[in-house]
Amino acid sequence: MGLIEAGAWGLGRVAAAARPGRPWLRVKASPWWARVLVAAGARRASTSDSMAVTYPANAPSALTSAAETPGESDPPGSSAAMFELHDVCIFYGDAQVLRRVTMSISRKQITALIGLSGSGKSSLLRSLNRMNDDVPGFRIEGRIAYERQDLYAAEVDPQEVRRRIGMVFQRPNPFPKSIYDNVAFGPRVNGMTGGMDDIVEKALIKAALWDEVKDRLKASALLLSDGQQQRLCIARAIAIEPEVLLMDEPCSALDPIATAKIEDLMQELARDYTIVIVTHNMQQAARVSDYTGFLTVEVDHEGQRYGRLVELDRTTRIFTKPNDKRTEDYITGRFG
Numbered sequence: 001m002g003l004i005e006a007g008a009w010g011l012g013r014v015a016a017a018a019r020p021g022r023p024w025l026r027v028k029a030s031p032w033w034a035r036v037l038v039a040a041g042a043r044r045a046s047t048s049d050s051m052a053v054t055y056p057a058n059a060p061s062a063l064t065s066a067a068e069t070p071g072e073s074d075p076p077g078s079s080a081a082m083f084e085l086h087d088v089c090i091f092y093g094d095a096q097v098l099r100r101v102t103m104s105i106s107r108k109q110i111t112a113l114i115g116l117s118g119s120g121k122s123s124l125l126r127s128l129n130r131m132n133d134d135v136p137g138f139r140i141e142g143r144i145a146y147e148r149q150d151l152y153a154a155e156v157d158p159q160e161v162r163r164r165i166g167m168v169f170q171r172p173n174p175f176p177k178s179i180y181d182n183v184a185f186g187p188r189v190n191g192m193t194g195g196m197d198d199i200v201e202k203a204l205i206k207a208a209l210w211d212e213v214k215d216r217l218k219a220s221a222l223l224l225s226d227g228q229q230q231r232l233c234i235a236r237a238i239a240i241e242p243e244v245l246l247m248d249e250p251c252s253a254l255d256p257i258a259t260a261k262i263e264d265l266m267q268e269l270a271r272d273y274t275i276v277i278v279t280h281n282m283q284q285a286a287r288v289s290d291y292t293g294f295l296t297v298e299v300d301h302e303g304q305r306y307g308r309l310v311e312l313d314r315t316t317r318i319f320t321k322p323n324d325k326r327t328e329d330y331i332t333g334r335f336g
């Protein structure tokens, strides 16, 4: 059974059968999209000429809704776009590491960037809040518009850009200060007025950490677990009331339980913030994101390797019916 037959059979029925409470789904001939269901969190139970997968209770709802609307594609439209990138190229010295990326990033949605190692995902992410400005040799061509304003225009203040567009890194990096002072740091530096206690409490609540730390706010942040430290870094980022959160593999240093907490948190935060996440974990992209962009590495006639955006589309589409064969090969594990 291939995609077309599966579509005729009804991906909606597949999803309905796979819902928690009716956990068994049997699919003939291991179609690649069934492997995608597995990649997205279902468990493989057999692999002969048929594949049985079970869906865990936290099966991704996004996947279910995609299955209910097979073939639907709804790339981010400019009216909802927070960022619009046009022909963006990134260089370090003479080396061009990313070529001609054109894409939109939707407001209050989670956009995941996945793809081959060295395809420029982190460089692209960091260019969205000018984090690379001070990196020796960094140069950007093309246009990144943020709220329709050229992010790299001469009159734009990079500090203000980084206030409005926050960043959470791969490894939790709290300051060697108290939990309270970590969260209060940004608001103080930015001269935010109002009760600091309220600001700190609000940020910790939003980062789903308040209940765990409210009785020890003056304790060192370094005493927290890795997962708590990462949520503290998220609290620190949102304390200055940004509009966007950029996350560069925020769970790669965390165990599965801490990862699940951050993923839940991301979905909560997406109500208020636009989130862009770089992840190597396709299951994570499938679980948390609304849109997914896939980047690959190409080699030019001089042997120069550079990253390219292959496609960006609804996550459900990317994981069930991508437009480009390279995306399909990547998400089904055929290369990369």
Ligand SMILES: Nc1ncnc2c1ncn2[C@@H]1O[C@H](COP(=O)(O)OP(=O)(O)OP(=O)(O)O)[C@@H](O)[C@H]1O
Pocket (backbone or CB within 6 Å): 092, 097, 115, 116, 117, 118, 119, 120, 121, 122, 123, 124, 135
């Ligand atoms: N500061 C830098 N100076 C020079 N080259 C860099 C710098 N940062 C990244 N690069 C190069 O740019 C290319 C893209 O790197 P980048 O980290 O953006 O890719 P990535 O897709 O995020 O990779 P990975 O998945 O392995 O983390 C790589 O060839 C990398 O070596």
